[in-house]
Amino acid sequence: MRWKRRKKDMPSGLWLQCPDCKKPIFRQEMEKRKKVCPDCSYHFPLNAAERIAATLDEGSFDEMHADLAPSDRLEFVDTKAYKDRLDQAQAKTGLKDAAVVGVGKIKGIDVAFGVLDFSFIGGSMGYVVGEKIARITETAIERNLPLILFSGSGGARMMEGAISLMQMGKTCAALARLDEAKGFYVSVLTNPTTGGVTASYASMGDVTIAEPGALIGFAGPRVIKTTIKQELPEGFQTSEFMLEHGFVDRIVSRAKLRDELAHIIGYFTGVEPQEPEGDDRDAATANDDSATATAADDPKGKSKAKAKDKSKGKGKDKEKSKDADTGSSKSKADASDADSRNAKAPAADDRSDDSEESGDEVGAGSKSSSGSRSGSADEKS
Ligand SMILES: [Zn+2]
Numbered sequence: 001m002r003w004k005r006r007k008k009d010m011p012s013g014l015w016l017q018c019p020d021c022k023k024p025i026f027r028q029e030m031e032k033r034k035k036v037c038p039d040c041s042y043h044f045p046l047n048a049a050e051r052i053a054a055t056l057d058e059g060s061f062d063e064m065h066a067d068l069a070p071s072d073r074l075e076f077v078d079t080k081a082y083k084d085r086l087d088q089a090q091a092k093t094g095l096k097d098a099a100v101v102g103v104g105k106i107k108g109i110d111v112a113f114g115v116l117d118f119s120f121i122g123g124s125m126g127y128v129v130g131e132k133i134a135r136i137t138e139t140a141i142e143r144n145l146p147l148i149l150f151s152g153s154g155g156a157r158m159m160e161g162a163i164s165l166m167q168m169g170k171t172c173a174a175l176a177r178l179d180e181a182k183g184f185y186v187s188v189l190t191n192p193t194t195g196g197v198t199a200s201y202a203s204m205g206d207v208t209i210a211e212p213g214a215l216i217g218f219a220g221p222r223v224i225k226t227t228i229k230q231e232l233p234e235g236f237q238t239s240e241f242m243l244e245h246g247f248v249d250r251i252v253s254r255a256k257l258r259d260e261l262a263h264i265i266g267y268f269t270g271v272e273p274q275e276p277e278g279d280d281r282d283a284a285t286a287n288d289d290s291a292t293a294t295a296a297d298d299p300k301g302k303s304k305a306k307a308k309d310k311s312k313g314k315g316k317d318k319e320k321s322k323d324a325d326t327g328s329s330k331s332k333a334d335a336s337d338a339d340s341r342n343a344k345a346p347a348a349d350d351r352s353d354d355s356e357e358s359g360d361e362v363g364a365g366s367k368s369s370s371g372s373r374s375g376s377a378d379e380k381s
Contacts, residue, residue: 013027014026014027014028015027016030018037018039018040018042019042020037020040020042020213021037021039021040021042023037023039023040025037025038025039026038030044033255034046034050034054034254034255035050035254036253036254036255041212041253042213043190043191043211043212043213043214043253043254045118045119045152045190045191046190047093047117047118047119048093048095048100048115048116048117049100051115051150052100052104052113052115054254054257054258055106055113055148055150055257055258055261056104056105056106056111056113057104057105057106057107057108057276057279058276058279060104060105061102061103061104061113062102062103062104063100063101063102064101064102064103064135064136064139065101065131065132065135065136066096066100067096068096068097068128068131068132069096069097069128070086070096070097070126070127070128070160071127072086072159073160073161073163074159074160074161076159076160076161078159082159082160085121085159086121089119089120089121092119092120093117093119093120095117095120096128097120097126097128097129097132098116098117098118098120098121098122098123098124098125098126098128098129098153099114099115099116099117099125099128099129099132099133100114100115100117100132101113101114101115101132101133101135101136102114102136103139103143103145105276106148106258106261106262106265106273107258107262107266107273107274107275107276108271108273108274108275108276109146109262109265109266109269109271109273110143110145111145111146111147111148111265112136112137112139112140112143112145112146112147112148113136113147113148113149114132114133114136114147114148114149114150115149115150115152116129116150116151116152116153116197117152118152118153118154118192121157122153122154122155123151123152123153123154123197124153124154124155124156124157124158124164124195125153125155125156125157125164125167125168125196125197125200126156126157126159126160126163126164126167127160127163127164127167129157129167130164130166130167130168130170130171131167131170133149133167133171133174133201134167134170134171134173134174135174136149137171137174137175137177137178137185138174138177140178140183140185141177141178141181141183144181144183145183146183146184146185146186146265146268146269147178147183147184147185147186148185148186148188148261148265149185149186149187149188149201149202149205150188150190151187151188151189151190151193151197151198151201151202152189152190152191152192152193153192153193153194153195153197153198153202154192154194154195155194155195155196155197155198155199156168156195156196156197164196165196167196167200168196168199168200168201169200171200171201172200172201172204175201175204184206184265184268184269185204185205185206185207186205186206186207186208186209186261186264186265187201187202187203187204187205187207187208187209188208188209188210188211188257188261189202189208189209189210189211189214189216189239189242189248190210190211190214191211191213191214191215192214192215192216193214193215193216194215194216194217194218194219194220195218195219198216198217198218199218203247205249207249207250207264208247208248208249208250209248209249209250209251209252209257209260209261210239210242210243210248210250210251210252211239211251211252211253211254211257212239212240212251212252212253213238213239213240214238214239215237215238216237216238216239216242216247216248217236217237220237221236221237224236239251
């Protein structure tokens with residue numbers, strides 16, 4: 001009788017299933033660890049606010065151009081009117097568009113900062129996103145600040161037609177000016193970074209960092225495979241593959257990302273990074289090892305070793321969590337169908353309704369285009 005009542009009292013959504021290792025995860029534990037699966041270190045997507053909170057010093061972020069809002073110049077309709085998509089995305093995320101930019105501090109060092117929110121129409125780049133990225137780049141030039149941009153995007157926003165493609169040139173031109181001004185830009189690629197975002201500013205970092213297991217590419221593997229009618233290399237388009245092929249400089253797990261960014265930026269600016277007093281946000285994750293050691297009390301302890309492998313290439317996770325019938329290179333192969341799971345990742349998250357939306361929306365984008373610029377969407381279909 002008693003347990004029955006307790007069960008009733010239990011709020012729903014206390015547990016969720018990891019889309020990678022398929023194990024049930026205690027949500028609170030996962031959130032405490034910056035939304036990383038405690039068992040296999042799968043990185044759940046973060047929205048813009050979560051990313052800012054996880055990266056910058058508490059309360060240091062000063063948003064800019066927040067009032068820039070998109071408009072439906074083409075009066076575009078696919079499965080839905082673009083205007084309705086915008087209304088829904090705005091209501092759902094509280095954002096005007098997918099990019100959030102501004103200035104803030106990372107361990108006391110001033111930076112210009114931008115992030116794409118994948119839950120807003122798949123983080124796609126339309127006029128507003130391109131404009132905000134260009135403007136924050138200009139702010140970096142004017143104020144002589146290092147620039148950090150986080151990408152997570154299905155690509156150019158095809159509902160804005162050619163205007164969305166022009167953003168590729170606009171953002172890159174701004175970054176070229178930053179380069180001329182001897183500025184410094186760190187690009188962080190998160191799952192998924194595809195299409196016109198990969199093909200423009202996300203690939204132009206002086207240093208390019210990726211989160212483990214992220215899908216990074218232009219068109220999705222399935223589209224490429226059917227176009228060239230050839231088998232793709234193992235692990236094609238994962239962070240690990242990109243690292244191996246020189247497209248990415250470093251893979252950094254989320255638990256270490258803030259430290260790593262502060263270190264790199266500190267090196268560039270010559271300012272010693274200092275953790276602000278009383279900032280214990282990393283307490284849960286920074287000592288990832290001890291956090292996992294706790295997990296080791298139960299039989300899931302293996303995650304510790306895996307978490308450590310992170311920065312070298314997380315193939316091992318894949319291998320472990322899936323039918324690991326071959327060696328470590330197999331892990332790469334797994335990763336390619338991990339892609340599809342990764343791309344679906346948001347659906348497994350608590351923002352499931354959002355992401356179904358965004359998936360749908362990126363998909364719609366791809367349908368309206370030649371299909372070449374929405375890798376993640378292709379993964380879904
Ligand atoms: Zn997992």
